[in-house]
Amino acid sequence: MAVLEDIHNAVLNGNKTAAVASVQQAMAEGVAAEDILNQALIPAMTEVGQRFENGEYFVPEMLVSARAMQACVDILKPVLVQAGVKPLATVAIGTVKGDLHDIGKNLVAIMLEGAGFAIQDLGANVPAEKFIEAARNGAQIVALSALLTTTMPAMKTTIDAFKEAGLRDRVKIMIGGAPVTQAYADEIGADGYSPDASSATRLAKQLLGLAV
Numbered sequence: 001m002a003v004l005e006d007i008h009n010a011v012l013n014g015n016k017t018a019a020v021a022s023v024q025q026a027m028a029e030g031v032a033a034e035d036i037l038n039q040a041l042i043p044a045m046t047e048v049g050q051r052f053e054n055g056e057y058f059v060p061e062m063l064v065s066a067r068a069m070q071a072c073v074d075i076l077k078p079v080l081v082q083a084g085v086k087p088l089a090t091v092a093i094g095t096v097k098g099d100l101h102d103i104g105k106n107l108v109a110i111m112l113e114g115a116g117f118a119i120q121d122l123g124a125n126v127p128a129e130k131f132i133e134a135a136r137n138g139a140q141i142v143a144l145s146a147l148l149t150t151t152m153p154a155m156k157t158t159i160d161a162f163k164e165a166g167l168r169d170r171v172k173i174m175i176g177g178a179p180v181t182q183a184y185a186d187e188i189g190a191d192g193y194s195p196d197a198s199s200a201t202r203l204a205k206q207l208l209g210l211a212v
Contacts, residue, residue: 003029004040007072011044014064016071023072033079036072037116045069045114049198059107062197066110073113087118089208092134093143094122095177096154101147104177107197108143115201117141128154128161135162135171141204144190146177155180156188172207176200 003026010019026036048065051057057065091112095105102124113119120134131142142162144155155175162168174192175185185193192207194200 001026001031001039003031004036007036007040008044011041011065011068011072012047014061014068016064016068019068020071020075023075027075027079033076033083034085037076037080037085041069041072041076041114042116045111045201049111049201052196052198063107066107066114066197069114070110088116088205088210089140090118090120090138091141091143091204092120092122092131092139093145094126094131095124095145095147096151096158097125097127098154099146099148099151100124101145104147104197105143105145108145108176108194108200111197111201112143112204115205117204128158131158132161132165132167135167140171141207142171142173143200143204144173144175146175146180149179152177152179152184155184155190159189172204174200174203174207 003022006022007019007026010022023036045065048057048062052062093105093109095102109119109121120139122130122134135142144158146152146155159173162171162173172191174194175190176194180193182193192203194203
């Protein structure tokens with residue numbers, strides 16, 4: 001369908017205005033919100049992620065595409081909820097206590113939402129208690145971000161707090177951020193590590209046993 005291709009291309013090119021206009025046109029033509037999401041937006045962001053991993057796109061291109069997709073999702077969300085379309089899972093995401101950086105975290109959140117996850121964005125400087133509260137409220141995945149080596153220990157503190165609360169087995173915990181490594185994830189007992197926003201989506205699906 002031409003209008004779905006228009007949406008796909010607009011998101012791929014980071015053209016927010018064209019993407020929103022095409023989504024509105026598709027809905028006016030009676031295209032289901034779920035089809036717009038599954039046949040245009042998710043494939044577009046998957047391709048953006050692939051281009052990023054191949055070195056064809058960089059963070060600025062990824063960011064403008066993500067913002068275009070986010071604007072479209074904002075239009076579709078109430079329609080999807082009304083239609084009873086369920087998200088893949090709920091992800092609670094935040095930058096750990098002591099760290100105020102949120103650009104990387106925001107990009108990961110947008111990519112995850114574009115892939116069909118529901119997002120609880122807890123913001124920056126988030127204490128362990130807030131992540132635990134989100135898990136108690138139904139989050140199946142907890143995503144921890146840190147941009148500073150000095151705040152990385154807060155990731156271990158958060159994971160330890162989940163153990164103490166008896167909730168560690170109820171959630172999957174994934175971590176990421178510039179100084180974070182797979183070795184550190186293994187060391188502190190995280191379920192997974194992602195080096196960037198693109199692979200974070202793939203990791204979240206793998207942690208839940210969903211097809212990637």
